[in-house]
Amino acid sequence: MAMECVASARKAESIGKKFTIKGWVRTRRDSKGGFSFLEINDGSSFGNLQVIANNTLQNYQTDILKIGTGCSVVIEGVIKGSPAKGQETELVADSVQVVGWADPNTYTMQKKGHTFEYLRTQAHLRPRTNTFGAVARVRNQISKSIHDFFQEKGFLYINTPIITPSDCEGAGHMFRVTTLDFLNPKTIAKAEDDFFGKPVFLTVSGQLEGETYACALGKIYTFGPTFRAENSNTSRHLAEFWMVEPEVAFNDLIQNMDLAESFIKRIIRDALNQCGEDMQFFEERIEKGLIQNLELVLNKDFQRISYTEAVEILKNSGQTFEFEVAWGKDLQSEHERYLAEKHFNGPVILYDYPKEIKAFYMRLNDDGKTVRAMDVLVPRIGEIIGGSQREERLEILEARMQGAGLKPEDYWWYLDLRRFGGVPHAGFGLGLERCVQFITGMANIRDVIPYPRTPGSADF
RNA sequence: UUCCCGAUAGCUCAAUGGUAGAGCGCCUCGCUGUUAACGAGGAUGUUCAAGGUUCGAGUCCUUGUCGGGAAGCCA
Numbered sequence: 001m002a003m004e005c006v007a008s009a010r011k012a013e014s015i016g017k018k019f020t021i022k023g024w025v026r027t028r029r030d031s032k033g034g035f036s037f038l039e040i041n042d043g044s045s046f047g048n049l050q051v052i053a054n055n056t057l058q059n060y061q062t063d064i065l066k067i068g069t070g071c072s073v074v075i076e077g078v079i080k081g082s083p084a085k086g087q088e089t090e091l092v093a094d095s096v097q098v099v100g101w102a103d104p105n106t107y108t109m110q111k112k113g114h115t116f117e118y119l120r121t122q123a124h125l126r127p128r129t130n131t132f133g134a135v136a137r138v139r140n141q142i143s144k145s146i147h148d149f150f151q152e153k154g155f156l157y158i159n160t161p162i163i164t165p166s167d168c169e170g171a172g173h174m175f176r177v178t179t180l181d182f183l184n185p186k187t188i189a190k191a192e193d194d195f196f197g198k199p200v201f202l203t204v205s206g207q208l209e210g211e212t213y214a215c216a217l218g219k220i221y222t223f224g225p226t227f228r229a230e231n232s233n234t235s236r237h238l239a240e241f242w243m244v245e246p247e248v249a250f251n252d253l254i255q256n257m258d259l260a261e262s263f264i265k266r267i268i269r270d271a272l273n274q275c276g277e278d279m280q281f282f283e284e285r286i287e288k289g290l291i292q293n294l295e296l297v298l299n300k301d302f303q304r305i306s307y308t309e310a311v312e313i314l315k316n317s318g319q320t321f322e323f324e325v326a327w328g329k330d331l332q333s334e335h336e337r338y339l340a341e342k343h344f345n346g347p348v349i350l351y352d353y354p355k356e357i358k359a360f361y362m363r364l365n366d367d368g369k370t371v372r373a374m375d376v377l378v379p380r381i382g383e384i385i386g387g388s389q390r391e392e393r394l395e396i397l398e399a400r401m402q403g404a405g406l407k408p409e410d411y412w413w414y415l416d417l418r419r420f421g422g423v424p425h426a427g428f429g430l431g432l433e434r435c436v437q438f439i440t441g442m443a444n445i446r447d448v449i450p451y452p453r454t455p456g457s458a459d460f
Numbered sequence: 461u462u463c464c465c466g467a468u469a470g471c472u473c474a475a476u477g478g479u480a481g482a483g484c485g486c487c488u489c490g491c492u493g494u495u496a497a498c499g500a501g502g503a504u505g506u507u508c509a510a511g512g513u514u515c516g517a518g519u520c521c522u523u524g525u526c527g528g529g530a531a532g533c534c535a
Contacts, residue, residue, distance in 0.1 A: 029494050037494055050495075068486095084493045110471065110485050111496075117527065118471070205535090230533060231461060243535065322531085333531085386535065431535030444528095455461095456526090 007045035012088050014079045019091055021049060022099075024128060025071045027111055028064075036064055038096070040073065043127075046134055046277040050082065050090040051075055063098050069111050070102030070128065116447050123451055123460050131286070134278035135448055138271055139436050145270040146223060146244050146432075149263055155219040155246060160206030162225065165198055166410065173229035174201035175239075202227035207245050207427065208361075208414050211390060214247035214425055215417045221246040223432075231455050235444040236381075238433060240453040247427035253363075253372040253389040256426035257349050260376050260385050261302045263430070264347070268298045271439045279439075287441030294439065297378055300346040307331075307353045307370065313343055330357045333382055340377040348377045360404040362388040363424075364396055374428070381438045387428020394418040 004019045023042030030036045034055045039048040053064050067073070077093040109125050119126040126132040147157070163177050179195040191199050206222040213220045226243040246259065272279055272294065283291045305313070314325040314335055319342075323332040331350075340348050351374040352365060362371035372389035391397040397418060398408045408415060436448040446452035451460050 027495080027497095029492095029497065031492060031494060032490090033493065035493085039495075048495095052493090082493090084495080086495050104486060105470080108470075113484085113496085114471065120527090226535080228534075232533060233461085234531080234533090235529085237534070241535070383535075429535060434535060 003044075005044035006040060006042045006047075006049040009049050009079055009091060010045065010047055010087065010089055012081070015081050015089055017079050019077060019079055021051070021073075021075045021077075021091060023049075023073065025067055025069060025073055027069060028067050030065065036060075036067075038064075038067065038073070038075075038093075040075065040091075041128075041133070043133060043136075046130065046137070046281055047087075050087050051077070051096070052090055052092045053096050054093070057093065057096060059096065064096055066101075067096075067098060068102060068104040068107075070104075070107045070109055071098055072100040072102075073098055116444060120446060120452070121459075127450070130281065131442075132447070134275075134281050135436065135440055135442060136450070137278050138275050138282075138440050139432075139448065141271055141274050142267055142432065142435055142439060143223075145267045146221075148270075149266045150219075150221045150246060153219065155221045156213070156217055158206075158210060158213045158220045158222050159224065160203065160209040160222050162203050163196075163200050164203045164209075165196070165200050166208065173231075174204055175227050175229045176201055204228055205243065205245065205429065207247070207429065208411075210245050210247040210427065211425065212413070212417060214249045214427065215421070215423060218250075219246075219248050233455060235446075236434060236437070238445055238449060238452055238454060241445075241449065242432035244430045244432060245427060247425060249423050249425045251389070251426040252424060253351060253374060253426055256387055256389060256428060257302070257304060257351070257374055260349070260374070260387060260428050261347075264376065264378075264384070265298050267435065268294050268439065272298075282440045282442075287443075290441040293379055296345075297347050302347040302349050302376070303344045304349045304351065307350055310335075310339060310350050314338065317343065328354050328356065336375075336377050336382045337379075340382065341379045346379065350375050350377065355400075358388070360400040360406065361390050361397070363391045364400070372426075376428075378438060380441075381434060384434055384438055385428050385430050387426065389424065389426040392418055392422045392424050394422070 004021065006021060006023060008014055009019050009021060021040055021042065023040045026039040026041050026048050028036055028038050036053045038051040038053055040051055041048045053060065057064060074097045075091060075093050076095045077091045079089050080092050082088060082090040108122050109128050114129070119129065119132070127136055150157070177200050180193070203226060205226060206224065210220055210222045222243075222245045224242065225240060227240055229239065230237070248255070248259065251259070272291070279291060308327065310331065311325055311327050314321070317338065319338060321332070321334050323334065325335060340346070351372070352370040353373040354369060355362070355364060355371045358371050358373045362373045364371055374387050375383045376385035378384050391400065394415060397415065401408050401411065433445050433448050436442070437445055440448065442448050446454065
């Protein structure tokens with residue numbers, strides 16, 4: 001990393017070296033001592049590089065004194081130790097070239113605090129702020145950790161289709177993909193006339209296709225965009241989000257839990273180690289106690305209890321919940337948060353849920369009432385991972401599909417995995433944006449993806 | 461989708477039914493190895509939209525639009 005960027009220029013080992021820095025001005029402060037301070041950011045680190053621009057520069061009066069927040073510049077100079085507090089190094093400019101001006105009367109990114117609500121209307125410029133720069137870097141690190149984690153374990157990265165004729169969950173609304181013009185009814189004919197000759201949708205999960213590759217190649221993961229047309233208006237839902245879905249042949253639910261736990265811990269460890277300055281910012285300005293909470297999750301063994309045990313704990317908790325706790329009912333957010341935040345004060349994995357509240361493909365237990373499902377709950381977020389051991393027995397799977405109102409013949413290829421060389425296998429899904437929320441402490445999911453897509457809103 | 465809250469200067473917000481305000485940002489000047497710099501002065505308004513009540517509406521009523529919070533669904 002001998003690149004000439006702000007991140008390296010800020011390090012003491014760069015003192016004495018000649019640098020060319022290309023970036024955007026955050027602030028300018030003039031000194032009547034005969035020079036100006038410029039704070040430059042180029043995205044390579046959270047902190048800015050302080051530049052000293054002396055009034056002996058030929059364009060000092062004509063350009064430099066007019067530089068404001070948002071201007072792009074190319075600056076050449078030598079890195080020196082900074083005589084004042086606040087930064088280790090500074091760049092003493094030999095030349096300052098303004099590449100692009102930013103009119104301070106119309107430029108919407110001001111030097112000081114904007115609300116996240118306002119910045120959402122400026123999604124194209126918000127990456128120039130401290131917060132969104134930090135989110136982008138941490139999100140990138142998480143994506144890298146995801147690939148590193150699985151690649152180092154020998155998983156294959158599989159790209160499952162985004163346009164699909166199958167409905168993975170058997171529930172939930174999907175986005176229809178069509179070339180038919182619904183605004184012009186005269187042209188509408190039949191579904192067979194559509195581009196693919198049948199109804200197709202944007203994927204809600206790559207799991208089923210992922211299973212086919214796991215049942216051939218052993219260990220795989222998918223990592224791509226996912227779409228849900230649910231009318232969910234919350235700080236934790238997007239219509240378009242990114243999901244990671246590992247799938248491992250021959251794994252059972254316990255091995256699935258082990259994988260999920262080490263996976264989460266790897267992401268946390270990398271974020272703390274690789275994004276220290278960004279994480280410190282989130283700790284100080286976004287969520288107090290964030291780092292301590294992450295270290296708690298990193299250092300604690302995840303508690304593992306069955307759904308049935310969880311129901312008993314909640315019933316005996318003495319807490320009054322808005323929603324009733326009863327075996328057979330799904331746990332509500334308040335219940336999950338009580339378990340992760342109050343009762344265990346740390347991450348919890350719940351498993352063996354009633355079959356009625358879980359998907360058809362989860363393996364039925366011998367009790368006939370529960371399935372090999374698991375949810376990983378963490379403090380502050382609640383469910384961050386959901387997964388299961390898959391049903392590998394053909395007859396039971398067919399029966400459960402029919403019980404869920406699905407036609408087994410529509411899933412002939414999925415059932416073939418059970419007909420030919422079938423094996424136990426297990427996997428889980430992690431929503432990337434929820435993971436970014438968990439790591440950064442950002443309260444609203446719309447602020448951890450560059451261009452959020454939510455019901456009634458697809459700007460930019 | 462349900463419930464609650466909100467919409468006023470570029471931004472964040474004030475304003476008993478009676479003359480439209482402040483802080484920040486911006487501009488000018490001053491001061492300073494400054495760093496959310498500081499001090500003084502200045503410019504800035506279709507009060508979200510459409511109706512209604514009233515002598516008079518930013519303020520009250522109705523509808524709509526947009527935003528936020530909580531819940532449900534989930535990742």
